[in-house]
Amino acid sequence: MLAFLAMIWTWLLSARKRATKRQLGTVSFWLKGHIWIGLLSVPLVFFHTGFQFGGTLEQILMGIFLLVIASGLLGQLIQQYIPRFMTASLDKQAIPEQVDNVVSALQSKADGLVVAVCGTLFDSVESESPSQIDAIRRFHLTHVRPFMDIHPPSDSVLINSALAASVFATQKQSVSVAHRELLDELFDLCDERRQLLIQRKWHAILHYWTFLHIPISFSLLVLVIIHILTALYY
Amino acid sequence: MPDTRAIKKISERFDVESTRYSNAIKATRKKLTRAAVVLTILLVAIIYAIEDEAAFQSKPVSAHHSGFARKCELCHESSFQLPKQILGVESARFEHACTECHEQHLSDHHVNARLKADCSTCHKEHSGNNSLVEVDDNYCVTCHLGLSESLASLESPKSVSFHNSIEAIESHPEIRIKQQLRPDEKNSLLESGENANIDPNGHFVDRTSLRFNHKVHMHSDGILVPPSHPKYSTSDNGRIQLSCKTCHISKSDHTGFEPISFEQSCVQCHELSFSQYLEESQKSLSEPIPHTTPELIRGLLRERLTNYYENNESNLSGTRPSRLPTKPQSRQGSTNRDKWMSEKLQAIEAQIFTSDQSSIESSASSSCQLCHKVSIERSESQGNPPLWSIEPPKIPEKWLQHARFDHARHQLMDCTDCHYTDDINDGRISAVDSTTSKHILLPSIKTCQECHKSKRHKKPAFRGRCVDCHNYHHALPERKDDTRLLELIQN
Numbered sequence: 077m078l079a080f081l082a083m084i085w086t087w088l089l090s091a092r093k094r095a096t097k098r099q100l101g102t103v104s105f106w107l108k109g110h111i112w113i114g115l116l117s118v119p120l121v122f123f124h125t126g127f128q129f130g131g132t133l134e135q136i137l138m139g140i141f142l143l144v145i146a147s148g149l150l151g152q153l154i155q156q157y158i159p160r161f162m163t164a165s166l167d168k169q170a171i172p173e174q175v176d177n178v179v180s181a182l183q184s185k186a187d188g189l190v191v192a193v194c195g196t197l198f199d200s201v202e203s204e205s206p207s208q209i210d211a212i213r214r215f216h217l218t219h220v221r222p223f224m225d226i227h228p229p230s231d232s233v234l235i236n237s238a239l240a241a242s243v244f245a246t247q248k249q250s251v252s253v254a255h256r257e258l259l260d261e262l263f264d265l266c267d268e269r270r271q272l273l274i275q276r277k278w279h280a281i282l283h284y285w286t287f288l289h290i291p292i293s294f295s296l297l298v299l300v301i302i303h304i305l306t307a308l309y310y
Numbered sequence: 311m312p313d314t315r316a317i318k319k320i321s322e323r324f325d326v327e328s329t330r331y332s333n334a335i336k337a338t339r340k341k342l343t344r345a346a347v348v349l350t351i352l353l354v355a356i357i358y359a360i361e362d363e364a365a366f367q368s369k370p371v372s373a374h375h376s377g378f379a380r381k382c383e384l385c386h387e388s389s390f391q392l393p394k395q396i397l398g399v400e401s402a403r404f405e406h407a408c409t410e411c412h413e414q415h416l417s418d419h420h421v422n423a424r425l426k427a428d429c430s431t432c433h434k435e436h437s438g439n440n441s442l443v444e445v446d447d448n449y450c451v452t453c454h455l456g457l458s459e460s461l462a463s464l465e466s467p468k469s470v471s472f473h474n475s476i477e478a479i480e481s482h483p484e485i486r487i488k489q490q491l492r493p494d495e496k497n498s499l500l501e502s503g504e505n506a507n508i509d510p511n512g513h514f515v516d517r518t519s520l521r522f523n524h525k526v527h528m529h530s531d532g533i534l535v536p537p538s539h540p541k542y543s544t545s546d547n548g549r550i551q552l553s554c555k556t557c558h559i560s561k562s563d564h565t566g567f568e569p570i571s572f573e574q575s576c577v578q579c580h581e582l583s584f585s586q587y588l589e590e591s592q593k594s595l596s597e598p599i600p601h602t603t604p605e606l607i608r609g610l611l612r613e614r615l616t617n618y619y620e621n622n623e624s625n626l627s628g629t630r631p632s633r634l635p636t637k638p639q640s641r642q643g644s645t646n647r648d649k650w651m652s653e654k655l656q657a658i659e660a661q662i663f664t665s666d667q668s669s670i671e672s673s674a675s676s677s678c679q680l681c682h683k684v685s686i687e688r689s690e691s692q693g694n695p696p697l698w699s700i701e702p703p704k705i706p707e708k709w710l711q712h713a714r715f716d717h718a719r720h721q722l723m724d725c726t727d728c729h730y731t732d733d734i735n736d737g738r739i740s741a742v743d744s745t746t747s748k749h750i751l752l753p754s755i756k757t758c759q760e761c762h763k764s765k766r767h768k769k770p771a772f773r774g775r776c777v778d779c780h781n782y783h784h785a786l787p788e789r790k791d792d793t794r795l796l797e798l799i800q801n
Contacts, residue, residue: 130368132357173333174324283335290339291346298350306366308393310386 079124080300082117086110087297090290111152118145133306137299144296147289154285162278168268172279175272176226182272183224186265190216193258197221208251212258215247220262224269234266235273369438384410385435408433418783432782443777447764450776451477478764479774485755487514487709488732505706506750511734515748519683520703524751527552528742539578554725554741564718569707572601580680582662604663604698611658615651623647656695663698709752713779728753 089110092100100106121141129135162169170178191197194213223234234240244263248256357365363382364370371379378384387407408429409415432449433442454476476482483489487505491512506514527533532549535542541550557575559568572580583598597614599607663678678684678700687699720728729741731749741751762774 128369131370132361132365133354134368136353136357171324177324286335287339287342291342294343295346295350298347299354302354309389310366310382 079117079120080304082113082120083296083300086114086117087293111148114145114148133299133303137296137303140292140296140299144289144293147285147292151285151289154282158278158282162275166271166275168271169275170272172276175276179224179226179269179272182265182269183221186216186220186224186262189258189261189265190220193255208255211247211250212255216262219243220266223266228269228273235270237267237270240266240270368436371435372437372440372442374442375435414783444775445777445782447478447776450780450782478766479759479762480764480767482755482759485710485752487750487752488754489514505704505709513734514750516750518704518747519701520705520747521681521683522747524741524744526745528554533579535579536581538581554729558725560717564716565714566708566717570705577601582678599662604659604700607662608655608659608698611655612651615654619647619650652695659695659698663700709750712784714781715779728757 089106092106093103121138125134125138129138187197190213194209194216197213197217219232219234222229223232228235233243240263244259244266248259251259354365362380364380367379370376375385385407412429414429432445435442456475491508491514505517507517509515530551532546532551534548535545535550537548539545539550542548544550557570559574560566561568577598581598582601599610661677663684682703683701685699685701686696688697726740726742729751730753731739731744731751732754733739733749739749744751758774761772762778763769763771764774
């Protein structure tokens with residue numbers, strides 16, 4: 077019974093998150109309760125079962141319960157370390173829902189910078205001796221612009237920061253001093269784009285674990301109710 | 311690294327319209343949750359379709375109930391009784407239908423047994439294939455850990471010191487028959503049917519009237535046997551070696567030993583004959599007599615003496631027998647016969663019942679007094695010989711009234727490992743060295759505790775659970791008619 081009450085308390089977190097207008101304690105407080113009482117339910121469940129797994133329904137129930145606990149612990153670890161890591165390593169983050177918009181803006185800005193120097197984005201017909209401007213334009217179209225897409229190619233050389241620095245350094249050597257400032261600005265934009273890419277990846281890890289934890293916790297709720305009803309029925 | 315960008319610069323890239331769009335993560339999570347709930351209900355439905363109500367059993371039922379494992383209603387007679395009971399519904403009865411087939415009841419153990427619940431309190435079904443009768447010690451210890459309060463409430467308080475505070479076999483008190491009683495306990499403990507008396511030192515002694523010397527019979531040099539003994543031809547100078555199994559014959563079902571039978575174990579050496587006390591001409595009277603009551607022996611002797619007299623009347627009475635068979639015997643002849651028979655009977659019975667002969671070396675027969683307590687029930691009167699009486703030996707078939715012991719499981723042990731007595735002067739005396747039948751040759755509980763330990767014992771040992779030796783249901787009645795059981799299975 078205590079184990080069931082502990083489970084009920086953990087399920088109430090989702091309700092508390094929805095009840096924004098009522099003062100029922102901070103979400104942080106409820107989250108702590110969710111974690112600690114959820115962990116407390118583990119020994120309570122094992123004492124209830126006598127450390128045995130029982131029949132068919134009980135085995136499924138126990139399996140799902142342990143999966144919920146394991147995914148919860150995993151989520152707790154993820155939530156504990158990844159935000160700090162992101163704060164420490166990424167200084168140009170964006171609101172997760174705005175990332176696509178920001179990336180589009182970065183692409184537009186990069187295009188603008190190149191057009192301001194090169195006059196056009198379109199590459200000229202292959203000439204026997206391309207100029208520095210052509211080189212810059214070609215570099216932008218080959219590497220920078222694709223990297224600025226919402227879904228950049230996975231083999232882009234600019235994904236890796238060290239490789240990107242090397243590429244930009246090589247490119248800077250082949251242009252005049254006047255054009256190097258453009259390349260520096262493009263480099264900054266690529267860096268920001270890279271950080272947003274990393275941010276999106278970590279953001280996915282931060283939240284995708286809930287795709288397992290929450291659905292199976294509701295499965296657990298259903299199974300527990302069935303278990304209680306059948307136990308009382310007989 | 312801290313974000314050093316200006317707020318305005320960041321806000322320029324903010325798209326307010328994006329707040330109208332649904333959060334993809336939340337939407338996906340919601341869909342997955344709904345799918346999970348539906349799949350769970352579907353899964354339970356499929357399991358129920360395959361396994362029926364067995365899907366909801368915590369574990370399979372025991373092997374003896376497996377025939378109706380899927381008919382839950384046979385044992386669980388009504389539903390939701392426990393919640394009703396908790397809510398105080400008067401008609402709620404949380405009991406199982408055990409008594410449909412089983413006769414045992416809670417009150418089998420003791421009238422004051424405090425258990426208010428039903429059979430499932432101790433007999434846990436749905437534990438897999440385990441035997442339901444192998445009840446864990448905890449259920450016994452619930453009461454037997456402290457019986458003082460329970461027993462003190464009885465009108466006639468019983469042996470509080472014996473039953474109290476038993477938690478495991480390690481704390482099991484000494485077997486009662488081996489205890490030394492305090493002076494105040496001597497009167498309270500002697501119950502009717504007890505197989506023992508109490509000596510002045512407070513020790514239990516066997517109350518049998520039979521005299522038997524184990525040491526003589528189990529001597530390492532063997533015992534002398536008469537030439538008529540079946541093993542005389544293979545004996546060592548007329549001596550054979552006896553063992554415990556010579557006389558103590560195990561029952562075929564291993565529940566104990568057959569009662570000692572004179573005809574089976576004793577008569578080969580201790581023939582009940584009296585030929586050495588007869589004249590040569592009377593040897594025909596000396597066939598061995600059966601091991602039976604004095605009344606029957608007298609009747610047999612009378613018959614033999616009558617036959618002998620009739621065949622030797624002329625020699626015994628000194629008169630000629632009548633030539634006319636129809637002519638009745640004279641009164642003087644009858645008187646002579648009765649007198650002769652009475653004298654002979656008295657002499658023979660005296661030899662049979664009270665002879666001091668006890669040496670087997672002379673291959674002589676034995677008298678009843680050798681082993682039995684013989685007395686005269688009615689003295690000689692008016693020429694009638696005295697009426698002899700032999701006290702019944704009162705050998706108990708079972709010593710441990712509230713426990714059982716399986717000799718077959720202990721067959722690797724030697725009999726003397728457990729069958730001994732402790733004498734205050736001579737220390738431990740094993741069965742083969744016992745010289746008197748007053749010795750109660752049963753082991754101390756310490757002997758059992760050397761091998762049998764509770765489950766908490768760390769080192770490997772033989773199990774020592776309460777149910778291994780004791781029954782809760784003392785008087786196990788005959789099983790109920792199986793008709794009801796067949797009905798339950800077939801319907």
